[in-house]
Amino acid sequence: MTRTTARELAILLGFSARPDESVEETVARFFDPEHYETLGAESPLFAEQPGPAELDYITRVVTLMTEKREELDGYIRKYARGWKPERISRTAAAILRCAMCEILYLSDVPAGAAINEAVELAKHYEPTETVAFLNGVLGAFVRCEQPEQAK
Numbered sequence: 001m002t003r004t005t006a007r008e009l010a011i012l013l014g015f016s017a018r019p020d021e022s023v024e025e026t027v028a029r030f031f032d033p034e035h036y037e038t039l040g041a042e043s044p045l046f047a048e049q050p051g052p053a054e055l056d057y058i059t060r061v062v063t064l065m066t067e068k069r070e071e072l073d074g075y076i077r078k079y080a081r082g083w084k085p086e087r088i089s090r091t092a093a094a095i096l097r098c099a100m101c102e103i104l105y106l107s108d109v110p111a112g113a114a115i116n117e118a119v120e121l122a123k124h125y126e127p128t129e130t131v132a133f134l135n136g137v138l139g140a141f142v143r144c145e146q147p148e149q150a151k
Contacts, residue, residue, distance in 0.1 A: 006054040007098060008045060008121055010061040015094040023063045031055065064101040072097045079140045083133060091125045092134060099138055103146055111142045111149035
């Protein structure tokens with residue numbers, strides 16, 4: 001499984017997690033072999049079960065997206081110029097949170113790669129206008145909050 005696929009799965013889990021369960025419970029429920037196998041018939045995204053490294057990455061990102069949600073949403077509000085928060089779809093917000101988590105907290109993901117991956121994933125789920133918006137938000141975020149990575 002590629003990091004791109006693991007990232008997309010983390011985004012799906014990030015916006016579909018139940019408030020009454022922990023991240024570990026969400027990950028265990030979602031990747032239960034019987035459950036995951038049924039998803040494989042729905043989409044090629046679920047064709048391959050994540051290995052240990054991918055599962056660790058997914059769990060770390062979903063945990064960060066959950067624990068740092070207030071902080072991340074603050075950044076989204078700050079850099080979403082011209083967009084009201086209610087206009088941002090759940091998917092777009094999850095993509096933004098994931099990319100911001102990678103930029104802020106995962107040292108093995110360069111900011112440029114996180115932004116590129118977010119934009120490419122958004123192209124599968126969002127209209128062109130939203131994709132451009134995500135790119136702009138993430139670009140402004142990195143330039144202002146992580147200027148050393150903006151080079």
